[in-house]
Amino acid sequence: xxxxxxxxxxxxxxxxxxxxxxxxxxxxxxxxxxxxxxxxxxxxxxxxxxxxxxxxxxxxxxxxxxxxxxxxxxxxxxxxxxxxxxxxxxxxxxxxxxxxxxxxxxxxxxxxxxxxxxxxxxxxxxxxxxxxxxxxxxxxxxxxxxxxxxxxxxxxxxxxxxxxxxxxxxxxxxxxxxxxxxxxxxxxxxxxxxxxxxxxxxxxxxxxxxxxxxxxxxxxxxxxxxxxxxxxxxxxxxxxxxxxxxxxxxxxxxxxxxxxxxxxxxxxxxxxxxxxxxxxxxxxxxxxxxxxxxxxxxxxxxxxxxxxxxxxxxxxxxxxxxxxxxxxxxxxxxxxxxxxxxxxxxxxxxxxxxxxxxxxxxxxxxxxxxxxxxxxxxxxxxxxxxxxxxxxxxxxxxxxxxxxxxxxxxxxxxxxxxxxxxxxxxxxxxxxxxxxxxxxxxxxx
Numbered sequence: 374x375x376x377x378x379x380x381x382x383x384x385x386x387x388x389x390x391x392x393x394x395x396x397x398x399x400x401x402x403x404x405x406x407x408x409x410x411x412x413x414x415x416x417x418x419x420x421x422x423x424x425x426x427x428x429x430x431x432x433x434x435x436x437x438x439x440x441x442x443x444x445x446x447x448x449x450x451x452x453x454x455x456x457x458x459x460x461x462x463x464x465x466x467x468x469x470x471x472x473x474x475x476x477x478x479x480x481x482x483x484x485x486x487x488x489x490x491x492x493x494x495x496x497x498x499x500x501x502x503x504x505x506x507x508x509x510x511x512x513x514x515x516x517x518x519x520x521x522x523x524x525x526x527x528x529x530x531x532x533x534x535x536x537x538x539x540x541x542x543x544x545x546x547x548x549x550x551x552x553x554x555x556x557x558x559x560x561x562x563x564x565x566x567x568x569x570x571x572x573x574x575x576x577x578x579x580x581x582x583x584x585x586x587x588x589x590x591x592x593x594x595x596x597x598x599x600x601x602x603x604x605x606x607x608x609x610x611x612x613x614x615x616x617x618x619x620x621x622x623x624x625x626x627x628x629x630x631x632x633x634x635x636x637x638x639x640x641x642x643x644x645x646x647x648x649x650x651x652x653x654x655x656x657x658x659x660x661x662x663x664x665x666x667x668x669x670x671x672x673x674x675x676x677x678x679x680x681x682x683x684x685x686x687x688x689x690x691x692x693x694x695x696x697x698x699x700x701x702x703x704x705x706x707x708x709x710x711x712x713x714x715x716x717x718x719x720x721x722x723x724x725x726x727x728x729x730x731x732x733x734x735x736x737x738x739x740x741x742x743x744x745x746x747x748x749x750x751x752x753x754x755x756x757x758x759x760x761x762x763x764x765x766x767x768x769x770x771x772x773x774x775x776x777x778x779x780x781x782x783x784x785x786x787x788x789x790x791x792x793x794x795x796x797x798x799x800x801x802x803x804x805x806x807x808x809x810x811x812x813x814x815x816x817x818x
Contacts, residue, residue: 388688390801398501404577416531419559431629438457439707442486446480446481449479450635451472451477455470459649461582462583463582464583467669468648470644473641474639475505477635479632480630482684483629486515487627487697488628489596489623493652494587495648496584496585496587496604497573498647499574500574501644502548503641503644504543504640505641505642507541507632509541509633510630510631511539511590512538514535514536514621515625521535527554529561535556535557535630536559537621538617540553541553541554542554549572550570552564555620557622565614571588571601573586573796584647585603587601588601589601592620594625596616598614600614603805628662647648680684708803711817712815712816713726713816715738716812720805721804723758723791725789726753726789726790726816732818736768736815737813737814738768738770738777741809742775742810745772746810750766750792751764752790759795763800766784779816792815794811
């Protein structure tokens with residue numbers, strides 16, 4: 374065996390060994406029917422990522438509350454209860470009833486874990502928003518045993534000391550308010566003020582409630598974006614907040630954690646916190662940066678989505694030409710040029726072509742005599758006084774011939790367009806002509 378053949382054989386065996394180890398490591402998940410939690414597909418042979426798809430995702434619409442394969446019920450708070458609800462018209466949810474016991478907290482988290490970038494979206498509604506209650510939906514990092522990583526060097530009361538997290542917190546009495554919280558590498562948590570998201574109030578009637586809002590956490594290596602969009606709507610996401618500092622560690626795996634808690638002061642009454650669905654797209658399976666292009670139409674840094682309204686909105690009147698891509702003379706009723714037909718009479722033929730600002734587009738004039746004739750154009754909206762009114766341009770029409778011209782964009786007149794037809798070329802000339810000396814048309818807009 375040559376050295377080259379030996380090297381090729383060893384490389385092939387190494388690749389086969391890696392694949393075998395990878396498959397064996399995922400057997401427990403495959404047997405249980407859970408989503409495999411593999412990292413982004415990677416070829417060590419070629420040193421590059423492999424194109425995949427987004428089938429490696431998490432979805433729960435709460436047809437049941439599966440604590441064997443899908444969720445870990447970490448703890449059920451004193452006086453709290455979990456029940457499934459909704460049975461018609463697509464309504465389905467897991468309701469966590471908060472009760473009224475102080476310092477009580479229910480925690481559940483996914484068995485599956487994910488790598489960043491990923492997008493967490495969820496439908497959540499609450500029967501009421503009152504003081505002394507808090508709800509968190511978040512991504513939290515885990516260690517090699519699957520336990521949530523914590524750090525107390527800088528205590529994080531909002532996140533239960535989770536070392537890496539991106540969380541949306543619902544508290545207070547305003548149904549459309551929420552707070553975003555972020556933490557990376559165990560440094561101190563970064564929490565926003567109360568932001569105007571969309572409502573947590575539900576639609577529908579008992580027991581068939583529906584969420585009004587889809588909430589989202591888009592987390593990648595460069596930013597975490599918190600947002601919301603109206604349920605079943607074509608509208609883009611309402612961009613509530615973006616964080617580019619204190620980001621969670623992208624080398625970690627993450628689980629979805631949901632926490633419902635009562636504070637030290639007992640809440641006035643029990644609240645139903647309804648989880649209508651929870652979904653995660655694990656974007657490490659896709660080479661396209663999906664986590665950054667999720668319809669955030671108000672974020673100019675993420676302008677991939679393009680939407681053209683139909684019908685197109687009307688153009689702004691006046692000189693604004695936004696959206697104008699056609700070649701047309703806008704002043705005409707149908708977009709074409711207007712025509713002033715002229716047959717000279719005995720005299721100077723002083724007359725108005727257009728009594729407001731416009732554009733002279735061209736002319737076609739025939740001189741029926743054996744002498745030169747002169748068409749003179751004035752920037753005025755009343756009949757000119759030949760020899761006195763300032764001449765803007767003079768058009769010479771040869772004896773027995775035609776003078777014609779068309780200007781593609783037109784010649785601008787700020788006041789109006791008027792004309793006279795005379796026998797002399799001088800700007801002060803006012804020599805009249807005879808009837809029928811000149812016949813033709815002036816084109817304008």
